[in-house]
Amino acid sequence: MRHTVSLVSLKGFPIEVKKALLGSIGYGSDEVFVLDKNGKKVLDRYTGEPIRIDNMMILPGSDIVLDSNPVSIASYLEEYPNRI
Amino acid sequence: MVDGPPSNIDWIAGLTRGTLDWTEDKVKQIIAAYKNRDIAFIEDAETVKVIKDQRESEEWTIIQTYVKNKSLRIICNLGLALRAYETQQEKAQVLRDTICRVFGNDGLHIAEAIQNGILTDFIMTRIGDVQSGDLSKQIENALKEAHKYIVFVKDIDKAEERIFEIKTRIYAEMPDTLIIYGCRGAIMKVRKIAIGLNKTLPVSYKFKSNQTPIKIIVVIFRDH
Numbered sequence: 001m002r003h004t005v006s007l008v009s010l011k012g013f014p015i016e017v018k019k020a021l022l023g024s025i026g027y028g029s030d031e032v033f034v035l036d037k038n039g040k041k042v043l044d045r046y047t048g049e050p051i052r053i054d055n056m057m058i059l060p061g062s063d064i065v066l067d068s069n070p071v072s073i074a075s076y077l078e079e080y081p082n083r084i
Numbered sequence: 085m086v087d088g089p090p091s092n093i094d095w096i097a098g099l100t101r102g103t104l105d106w107t108e109d110k111v112k113q114i115i116a117a118y119k120n121r122d123i124a125f126i127e128d129a130e131t132v133k134v135i136k137d138q139r140e141s142e143e144w145t146i147i148q149t150y151v152k153n154k155s156l157r158i159i160c161n162l163g164l165a166l167r168a169y170e171t172q173q174e175k176a177q178v179l180r181d182t183i184c185r186v187f188g189n190d191g192l193h194i195a196e197a198i199q200n201g202i203l204t205d206f207i208m209t210r211i212g213d214v215q216s217g218d219l220s221k222q223i224e225n226a227l228k229e230a231h232k233y234i235v236f237v238k239d240i241d242k243a244e245e246r247i248f249e250i251k252t253r254i255y256a257e258m259p260d261t262l263i264i265y266g267c268r269g270a271i272m273k274v275r276k277i278a279i280g281l282n283k284t285l286p287v288s289y290k291f292k293s294n295q296t297p298i299k300i301i302v303v304i305f306r307d308h
Binding site: 010068 | 106111114115118122124125126127131132134135136139154157158161162182183185186
């Protein structure tokens with residue numbers, strides 16, 4: 001049986017909780033962008049653009065943090081059709 | 085009944101309703117649930133729904149059958165999303181801009197061709213005439229060079245000028261396929277252009293068309 005992942009909206013999450021979530025998978029934030037361990041902006045793997053903390057998604061699969069835009073979502077679904 | 089901590093289902097439901105208290109324990113529970121792949125997080129769940137809905141459409145089934153290239157499939161998915169956003173101009177424009185930034189103008193042309201249903205019309209026009217594998221190749225070639233092989237006609241276009249332009253393009257490139265598309269006020273213009281081209285192109289080029297009250301697609305293809 002396929003494991004179902006519930007999608008949880010980050011709208012309404014306090015920024016501290018978002019930062020804690022990011023921290024748990026090795027990322028951080030300057031409260032605008034998602035940052036890596038070295039404090040550099042993390043780029044969305046599909047669009048190559050910096051990921052804003054107020055528009056991010058954290059998806060299954062090697063702690064994938066992406067920008068929540070149609071291009072990244074379509075690309076993720078093409079790569080991992082059944083994960084979300 | 086035994087009292088105990090609330091089940092995962094209870095607090096995930098609380099999360100999705102936004103009624104959860106943000107205690108340290110709850111945050112730890114959320115992180116554990118993510119690590120266990122029970123939940124994922126998204127700022128805008130509606131966007132995921134729009135993209136996923138397109139992938140469950142009949143049109144997507146057709147696209148999946150014939151379009152094998154991953155990048156093209158992503159653009160096709162986005163083209164269908166553009167159609168879903170037709171009544172939300174701001175979202176449509178943001179999506180067009182993003183497609184253009186990531187996939188260039190060519191990507192945007194492809195997405196707009198999908199948005200207008202050109203690909204499925206093309207498949208319906210050619211299905212039965214060619215082998216499935218050959219049709220896949222024709223489709224992918226036409227999409228990859230949509231700017232060359234898909235001609236959008238507007239009602240204000242001058243038919244003679246478009247005939248000259250398309251004829252020049254065909255003689256220069258000798259493409260296997262060329263698609264002419266027009267909607268509403270441009271339908272009669274497309275018909276006029278097709279008639280004009282039919283008189284002047286080599287006989288090896290055949291014409292097939294599919295017209296509805298709101299759009300027309302004319303496929304010109306080389307019969308080897």
